[in-house]
Amino acid sequence: MTYPLLVVTAVAAEAEAVRAGADRGHVVVEPVGVGPAAAAAGTARLLATGRYRAVISAGIAGGFVGRAPVGATVLGARSIAADLGAESPDGFLPVEELGFGTSVLPADPLLFKGLSAALPGAVVGDVLTLATVTGTGATADLLATRFPGAVAEAMEGFGVAVAAAGLPFAELRTISNPIGPRDRAAWRLKEAFAALSTASAALWTACG
Numbered sequence: 612m613t614y615p616l617l618v619v620t621a622v623a624a625e626a627e628a629v630r631a632g633a634d635r636g637h638v639v640v641e642p643v644g645v646g647p648a649a650a651a652a653g654t655a656r657l658l659a660t661g662r663y664r665a666v667i668s669a670g671i672a673g674g675f676v677g678r679a680p681v682g683a684t685v686l687g688a689r690s691i692a693a694d695l696g697a698e699s700p701d702g703f704l705p706v707e708e709l710g711f712g713t714s715v716l717p718a719d720p721l722l723f724k725g726l727s728a729a730l731p732g733a734v735v736g737d738v739l740t741l742a743t744v745t746g747t748g749a750t751a752d753l754l755a756t757r758f759p760g761a762v763a764e765a766m767e768g769f770g771v772a773v774a775a776a777g778l779p780f781a782e783l784r785t786i787s788n789p790i791g792p793r794d795r796a797a798w799r800l801k802e803a804f805a806a807l808s809t810a811s812a813a814l815w816t817a818c819g
């Protein structure tokens with residue numbers, strides 16, 4: 612018996628977009644809520660069934676200007692909890708420096724290889740997970756400097772990766788908005804959902 616691939620999204624609209632593209636494969640798509648906590652809890656609940664062979668965090672994301680444009684597909688090399696740590700007068704201290712574990716979880720090498728091959732046009736790089744959507748140029752600049760390898764930010768990937776707990780994990784995003792000063796009118800949701808459907812067709816090729 613082949614176990615299905617689990618794809619978790621934050622919201623139902625993202626799940627529908629993934630289902631529209633991944634309609635041929637042995638893929639189960641479930642929305643689990645917005646933010647790292649909901650993503651981790653919802654993913655853990657689904658994985659507890661023991662039914663799945665791998666899990667992908669998928670959805671829309673903000674793209675770092677000059678690294679991932681609106682409409683682009685992003686494949687995460689690593690999912691990073693960018694706000695897990697402590698502030699200090701000398702700058703942000705990641706959880707590693709505090710001695711409390713890791714804020715960086717890499718994609719599973721085999722899953723990543725399959726997805727890279729199936730998505731040759733994807734922007735590959737780190738994807739940040741934040742509980743707060745970046746809404747100022749100052750925060751965007753700070754994050755771009757702290758994470759030179761980051762191409763996008765979203766709110767769930769690291770939570771899903773933690774819940775995967777050793778099961779193969781990867782993060783797939785499409786860019787709905789540039790990261791920077793809050794401008795909700797500039798979000799291109801339709802374009803990002805369409806790109807998500809197109810990219811999700813690759814799940815079948817990569818993992819089917």
Ligand SMILES: O=C(O)c1cccc(C(=O)CC[C@H]2O[C@@H](n3cnc4c(=O)[nH]cnc43)[C@H](O)[C@@H]2O)c1
Pocket residue numbers: 621622644645646670671672673674741743744745764765766767787788789790795
């Ligand atoms: O309009 C708002 O202020 C607002 C606040 C919180 C969340 C939202 C969403 O619609 C986010 C939904 C979903 O999309 C991902 N996403 C998309 N763009 C970004 C971003 O620039 N930074 C972080 N996350 C983003 C995220 O994974 C959410 O699940 C709107």
